[in-house]
Amino acid sequence: MNQHTFINLIDPVKDKIYRLALRLLTSREAAEDATQDVILKLWSRNDKLKEYANLEAFAMTVTKNHCLDQLKLKQNNNLRIVHSNYDSNENNQHRQLEIEDELDQVTSILNMLPEQQKLIFQLRDVEQYDFAEIAEITNMNETAIRVALSRARKKIREELIKKHNYGIGKN
Template sequence: MLASEFKTKVLPLSNKLMRFATQMLHDEEQARDIIQDVFLKLWQKKDSLREVDNMEAFAMRMTRNRCLDLFKAKKPVLAEDDFLKRNSTESRDLQNEIELSESALLVRKLIRNLPDIQRTVMHLRDIEQYEYEEIAQMTDLTVNTIRVNLSRARKKVRDELIKREYGN
């Protein structure tokens, strides 16, 4: 793959990859590092990329795997450090959250609390608008598994919203 092909086929994916990594990691700086690593690896493999049928799915899978590698490598964090980190992250997001309605903010929080697979599938399907087959390529899950996890994720979010709305 030539540099010009790389610029037209791979680099335009950066925004989607960034949103996906940020959603998984909840840390924009780490997400940027992951995306840089992914692009570097893609560039290093540029000669074999002609064999890739779906570049977007391939790059998303690399991003997902890189994020999972980061989770595995993370050391335990003291509760105080975690609290300080979350508060500093939340203060950066405060301006964005002010613009959101209360229900939209609540939905975001509920989605963040979902198990990893459900959160990932819900993000890819409902936010990024990927088809089930594309999600299957990115996550190595079957379409049926994706449908089940998406259904469970939506039900958990819906039930929690109803519970909070009606106080049950």
């Protein structure tokens, strides 16, 4: 496979690779590095890429495994949480601060989740993968995925309600 063909295959999934890496590593710089590393890994296997029935699922699996390896190496322990997923043209600084606070709260809650729930939440609710694709990426059955996703959503909901109720009670 030549470079042009490889780029045409990878180009549609590189943004998803980045977003998954960002969700797992929580640092823009680490996610950018991980994205480059994953693309290099895929390039090193470029002669075998056409053998995969679902290249996107394979790329996401490679990304997940790479990011989990990075986390295990504890190279990302002291990285700041950076949210670049939200762009607003609104000039209202108060509203912007509220939104940033909400994002920080959700990020904090997501980071408390077990890695498996965090990954499944990212793939399903952010990346919009269907359950069969998530099963292929995570090597889990669909029932276990649904249970983990339900638990993740429930935990997020409970924590947000707790934080909002606590804030109301203090006023």
